[in-house]
Each structure stands twice: as C-alpha cells, then as structure tokens.
Amino acid sequence: MSPRPILYGLARSVYTRIARLALEEKSVDYALEEVEIFSAAGVPEQHLERHPFGRIPTFVHGTFRLYETVAITRYIDEAFPGPSLQPAEPETRGQMTQIMSVLDAYAYRPMIWGIFVQRVVVPQNGGTPDESKITESMRTARTCVKALEALQSSHQFLAGDQLSLADLHATPMFLYLRLTREGNELIESHPRLALWLAHMAARPSIERTRSVYER
Ligand SMILES: N[C@@H](CCC(=O)N[C@@H](CS)C(=O)NCC(=O)O)C(=O)O
Numbered sequence: 001m002s003p004r005p006i007l008y009g010l011a012r013s014v015y016t017r018i019a020r021l022a023l024e025e026k027s028v029d030y031a032l033e034e035v036e037i038f039s040a041a042g043v044p045e046q047h048l049e050r051h052p053f054g055r056i057p058t059f060v061h062g063t064f065r066l067y068e069t070v071a072i073t074r075y076i077d078e079a080f081p082g083p084s085l086q087p088a089e090p091e092t093r094g095q096m097t098q099i100m101s102v103l104d105a106y107a108y109r110p111m112i113w114g115i116f117v118q119r120v121v122v123p124q125n126g127g128t129p130d131e132s133k134i135t136e137s138m139r140t141a142r143t144c145v146k147a148l149e150a151l152q153s154s155h156q157f158l159a160g161d162q163l164s165l166a167d168l169h170a171t172p173m174f175l176y177l178r179l180t181r182e183g184n185e186l187i188e189s190h191p192r193l194a195l196w197l198a199h200m201a202a203r204p205s206i207e208r209t210r211s212v213y214e215r
Helices: 014-025 047-049 071-078 091-123 131-152 166-175 181-188 191-199 204-208
Strands: 006-009 031-034 056-063 064-067
Touching: 006 014, 014 071, 014 131, 014 166, 014 204, 047 056, 056 204, 064 071, 071 166, 091 131, 091 166, 091 181, 131 181, 131 191, 166 181, 166 191, 166 204
Parallel strands: 006 031
Antiparallel strands: 006 056, 056 064
C-alpha cells in the first residue's frame, strides 16, 4: 500500500493550498503538517532541511521528497489514480504550463503581497496599508488578469474545457485578491474570468481548504 503523503505548509498559505487542491481533486488521503515560517523566530531549522530556500509547501511520499509547487502538483497528478489534471494535447498542456509560469513569475507577488496582504492582513494586525505599494501592484495585477483572460479565451477552464493544474494554481491567488475592494473590481471587470472563479469557488476541494481569511 502506498504510504500516506505528508504536506508541510500552512493552511492559510496560497502555495500550500495549491498543493492541497491537487491532493483533494485526486481524492488522496494526506496529512497537512503545519510549519510556521512567518514567526519572528524565522524559518525553523528542521524546515530548512526540507526546503533550502525556506518556503512552503514541501511534500513527502514515503522516502521521496519534493519542494516547489509545480513539481509537487505534477507529481501528485502522475503518482496517484483519479482524473488527470493535465491536458493530453501538447498545445493545451503548453498553455497550462504557461499559465502556471505567469502566476508564479508575475501574479503572485503583486496580487498577494502587494494587494491582499496590504489590504487584509496588515490592518488585521493593527497596521496601515502601504497605499503606494497597492497602487503599483494593481498595475501589474491588471496586466496579469488581462493576460490570463486572453489565454482562457472562450474555454470553461483556464487551459481548455477540463479542470487542470492551471486552475488549481490560479484559484487560491484569485480568491485572496477577490477579498480586496480593488481586486474584486478588477476581477468583476473581466466577466469570463469572474465566471470561472465563481465556478471554481463552488468546488468541494475549495470548500475543504477554505482559509481563515475566507470565514
Ligand atoms: N517557488 C515556490 C514559492 C512558494 C512560496 O513562495 N510560498 C510562500 C507561502 S504562500 C512562502 O513560502 N513565502 C515565504 C517567503 O516569501 O519568504 C513554490 O512554487 O513552491
């Protein structure tokens, strides 16, 4: 019998949730081990042994270890039974990878750290949002949203008409962005993307991984 995989991360973290979504969509029985990397004490020494760059998540399956979310979600899709989360056609698969690259390289930092953290997390912790950071991040977020909607084209999902890893990669970022006034307005001004997000938000995997900020 295949050992129960362990995901090390935080339930409130975007990237941890992406990996959890892959596990949930494949109906894999897994354990989430919470690792607090954001405390004043810094990244725990033990975690640096799992991830030399101190990020989350990391993944362990028996003796096999992985870090980097794209590697983890691809592994989950290929190592476990269940519906395939990667399109068979080379073109659609290429677009799926392109979308995940866009999210990692251009969308995550402005959308999450520049907008969501400033608007939601900073005030919750008694701080004042950095408005110039939000304004600057919105510029990049606009480009990202426009580009992603163009790639989605007329499809039901981001890469084609079947759920793929691209949808699982994007949804946690967009759900946090949607919690902010300007992020929500940006999404709503792109009707196809807004509809896609509404469909994604209704999936049981999203419900089961809901974070503390969405309650
Ligand atoms: N390239 C990494 C990025 C993961 C990542 O940035 N995770 C965030 C949490 S959502 C993190 O660890 N942030 C800590 C930091 O930025 O120092 C991956 O794909 O797994």
